[in-house]
Amino acid sequence: MRRGFLFAGQGAQTPGMACELSSPRIKELFDAAERVRPGIGALMQSGSMEELSKTVNTQPCMFVADLAYAYDAEEKGGAPVAACGFSVGEIPALAYADAITVEEGLRIILKRAELMQAACEKQGGAMLAAVGLTPQEAEDAAQKGGGWAANYNAPKQTVIAVTAENEAELTKAIAAAGGRAIKLKVSGAFHCPLLNEAAEEFEAFLRGFTFRAPRIPVYANLTAEPYGVGEDAIRTLARQMCSPVRFTQTVANMTAAGVEEFAEVGPGKVLTGLVAKIRA
Numbered sequence: 001m002r003r004g005f006l007f008a009g010q011g012a013q014t015p016g017m018a019c020e021l022s023s024p025r026i027k028e029l030f031d032a033a034e035r036v037r038p039g040i041g042a043l044m045q046s047g048s049m050e051e052l053s054k055t056v057n058t059q060p061c062m063f064v065a066d067l068a069y070a071y072d073a074e075e076k077g078g079a080p081v082a083a084c085g086f087s088v089g090e091i092p093a094l095a096y097a098d099a100i101t102v103e104e105g106l107r108i109i110l111k112r113a114e115l116m117q118a119a120c121e122k123q124g125g126a127m128l129a130a131v132g133l134t135p136q137e138a139e140d141a142a143q144k145g146g147g148w149a150a151n152y153n154a155p156k157q158t159v160i161a162v163t164a165e166n167e168a169e170l171t172k173a174i175a176a177a178g179g180r181a182i183k184l185k186v187s188g189a190f191h192c193p194l195l196n197e198a199a200e201e202f203e204a205f206l207r208g209f210t211f212r213a214p215r216i217p218v219y220a221n222l223t224a225e226p227y228g229v230g231e232d233a234i235r236t237l238a239r240q241m242c243s244p245v246r247f248t249q250t251v252a253n254m255t256a257a258g259v260e261e262f263a264e265v266g267p268g269k270v271l272t273g274l275v276a277k278i279r280a
Contacts, residue, residue, distance in 0.1 A: 004259035005073065005080040005096070006275070007066045007089030008266025009245075010059065011185045013052045017061070017267040018068035019045045025071045029102060033064045036106040040064060055120060055187050059088045059113035062266065063105060066092040070265040082226075082259055084219035084250050086271055087151075087191065088112070090240060097214035099227065104209055111205050112241065115198040116190065124164040125189025128171065131157050133179035135248075141177045145170030150191035151245040154277040159184065159245075161192035195242035203238030211237075217257070224249035247271075251278045 018026075019041075033040050037060050043051065044061050051057055066089055074080075085093035088109065095105035127150065130138040138158035139149045146166035151159035162170045174181040188194075211233035217226035220236050224246040227233050251262070251274075264272045 002258050002260045003077070003080045004254050004262050005070055005083040005093070006262050006264045006266075006271040007070065007083065007085035007093040007096070008062065008264060008268060008271060009086035009089045010055070010062060010190075012266050012268045012270055013049075013058050013062055013065075013185075014267045015047060015049060015052060016045060018065035021068050021072050023071065023075060025075075026068045029064060029067055029071065032102050033060070033106060036103055037110060053185055053187060055117040056113045058187075059109050059116070060106060062088055063092045063095075063109045066266045067096060067102065069267075070096050073263050073265050077263065080216060080263070082217045082219065082254055082257065084221075084247075084254065086247060087221065087240075087245055089266065090218070090221055090237065093218050094211075094214065094227065094233075094237075097216050097218045099212050099214040099218065099229075099233065100209060108206065108209065112202060115202055116188065116195065116241070119195055119198045120188030123188065123194050125162060125194060126164065126167050127151075127159050127161055127184040127186050127189060128167070128174065129153070129157055129159045129182040129184060130174045130177075131180045131182055133158065133174065133177055137177050137179070138174075141170070141173040141179065144176075145173035147189075148192035149244055150189075152248045153245075154248060154274045156277070157274070161189035161194070163189060163194070191240075191242065191244055193242060199238050199242040202241055203234060206234045206238055209234075219250045219254055221245040221247070221250070224253050247274065248278050251275055255279070
């Protein structure tokens with residue numbers, strides 16, 4: 001069976017994630033993470049949900065957890081033929097596919113988290129899942145409620161980013177369209193124009209790294225197509241921060257390319273649940 005790995009994103013974090021896993025490769029991963037970000041193992045093992053939900057902590061912890069679950073899934077069921085990562089999960093996906101090293105991925109994700117945390121503290125905001133609405137209905141609700149369609153998760157689930165001052169108005173707009181608004185466990189409004197400035201700074205930072213050709217296709221949130229190399233990869237990863245996550249189209253494209261089943265590598269089963277809705 002041709003498998004695709006789905007690397008989980010922010011919002012999936014949970015105390016103790018990946019700490020139950022054990023293998024030489026996973027130990028090496030945790031040791032590498034500790035060298036780059038001292039204390040990360042203890043944070044993952046015993047940090048509170050409040051601590052783990054701070055963007056500066058969530059993103060590096062999810063990076064390590066996703067890779068650990070990917071290594072474990074490979075050891076138990078074999079390697080995938082393709083991968084994608086949801087939002088922050090795109091960076092461990094690239095590290096898994098050897099486009100960057102684990103250490104490079106950690107340094108990249110720490111910078112991304114720093115920039116996004118700063119943007120959150122400056123601008124605030126929230127992410128609301130518009131459940132029960134088509135993408136077009138969600139886009140219309142976003143426009144009426146002062147938000148931006150940010151994550152195209154499934155045919156009847158689109159996440160909308162919104163400023164704090166417009167959150168109540170957006171909730172009303174989603175309800176008026178016949179949907180249900182669910183607030184996500186994230187600390188700000190991501191994948192929208194509020195992150196434009198941060199994305200520009202992130203792109204400048206990424207120019208200090210060399211992005212190699214992934215050993216398996218890694219599908220990008222920005223385009224729903226496989227990553228390129230060099231400048232193309234840098235622009236794709238930087239713009240992802242302030243652009244919608246096209247997960248529905250990504251799953252469709254991976255399926256069309258021959259992926260027969262999807263394995264979620266990360267805490268929880270949110271992404272495989274979305275895949276079931278997409279493929280229904």
